[in-house]
Amino acid sequence: MIVGIGIDIVEIPRFEATISRQPAMIDRLFTAREQLTDEGHRRTATSLAARFAAKEAVAKALGAPQGMQWHHCEVVGESSGRPHLYLSGTVQEQAAAQGVTSWHLSLSHDGDLAVAYVIAEAN
Amino acid sequence: MIVGIGIDIVEIPRFEATISRQPAMIDRLFTAREQLTDEGHRRTATSLAARFAAKEAVAKALGAPQGMQWHHCEVVGESSGRPHLYLSGTVQEQAAAQGVTSWHLSLSHDGDLAVAYVIAEAN
Amino acid sequence: MIVGIGIDIVEIPRFEATISRQPAMIDRLFTAREQLTDEGHRRTATSLAARFAAKEAVAKALGAPQGMQWHHCEVVGESSGRPHLYLSGTVQEQAAAQGVTSWHLSLSHDGDLAVAYVIAEAN
Numbered sequence: 180m181i182v183g184i185g186i187d188i189v190e191i192p193r194f195e196a197t198i199s200r201q202p203a204m205i206d207r208l209f210t211a212r213e214q215l216t217d218e219g220h221r222r223t224a225t226s227l228a229a230r231f232a233a234k235e236a237v238a239k240a241l242g243a244p245q246g247m248q249w250h251h252c253e254v255v256g257e258s259s260g261r262p263h264l265y266l267s268g269t270v271q272e273q274a275a276a277q278g279v280t281s282w283h284l285s286l287s288h289d290g291d292l293a294v295a296y297v298i299a300e301a302n
Numbered sequence: 303m304i305v306g307i308g309i310d311i312v313e314i315p316r317f318e319a320t321i322s323r324q325p326a327m328i329d330r331l332f333t334a335r336e337q338l339t340d341e342g343h344r345r346t347a348t349s350l351a352a353r354f355a356a357k358e359a360v361a362k363a364l365g366a367p368q369g370m371q372w373h374h375c376e377v378v379g380e381s382s383g384r385p386h387l388y389l390s391g392t393v394q395e396q397a398a399a400q401g402v403t404s405w406h407l408s409l410s411h412d413g414d415l416a417v418a419y420v421i422a423e424a425n
Numbered sequence: 426m427i428v429g430i431g432i433d434i435v436e437i438p439r440f441e442a443t444i445s446r447q448p449a450m451i452d453r454l455f456t457a458r459e460q461l462t463d464e465g466h467r468r469t470a471t472s473l474a475a476r477f478a479a480k481e482a483v484a485k486a487l488g489a490p491q492g493m494q495w496h497h498c499e500v501v502g503e504s505s506g507r508p509h510l511y512l513s514g515t516v517q518e519q520a521a522a523q524g525v526t527s528w529h530l531s532l533s534h535d536g537d538l539a540v541a542y543v544i545a546e547a548n
Binding site for chain 2: 180181183184185186187188189190193235236239240242243291292294296298
Binding site: 261281283284285286292294295300302 | 426434
């Protein structure tokens, strides 16, 4: 059974301009481990934009309730195969309250656009 | 069990140009309540483009059968949380014939692009 | 139960430039029947771009394992209703190993962008 779905698209140049103007947003949106690749390099704006879209898509799949924190929805493991979500705190509580038992996530980007698509499932 | 899925993307400037040239299309595509926000303002071209994408995505999820009417697939409630679908007449009949018991819908737009993604589920 | 999901977006002008520079890519990516419409015309770059996105989305839904061949994931039947996937060889083996019993696919394009979205389901 599907609990909710979410899609989000992000225009990369616009996202990049925003985080250039307000670099503190990066720490507000992304945890320390999300900001680095598996090889330890800082993620590109494109990679961050796709991850931001994933967080928005998760919020939509849960009905965009109040009080969820960006750091409580982490996107991990993209470079080696499927990206997946690591939820904690406020986001995990919402997901549990709605009966979500598994999450599915896919990311894509090309040219100026990043997109994330999410399904929250209850088994 | 998933009966069908649909995705649709709409270039907002192109959609806006079309409804500007042929304003009668707005009434043909959208019901009176779809054309207004919850606050009673006329929806922007961006918001209508996302709703148009949703209607196309629903048609795709049902296999794009003949004879479905635009007004029989309404997108409601976007501003307060999850948007959802209100089906009637020709579209509801198709959905019932295919055993659809629930619909999931997510919308997004950024820059020039609107996207809708739909899952038709049978429980 | 959902085994995996995939989304892929393709900037059509970029894809078109690539296959113009390297026309051998067309045969490498697409089987003979995928290159033609039901009416026997060569597919446009837009139509091929959407199909390429579908193949990428299928690979993502399976976790992008090594060794899958492009020709083993064909997109057929788009013009008359729902497009669907015809899997064989390396891709079918992966899908079977992961327990996939049905596939859902939707394609869209507008302006410069093509998108494909896929769900792999186990019943």
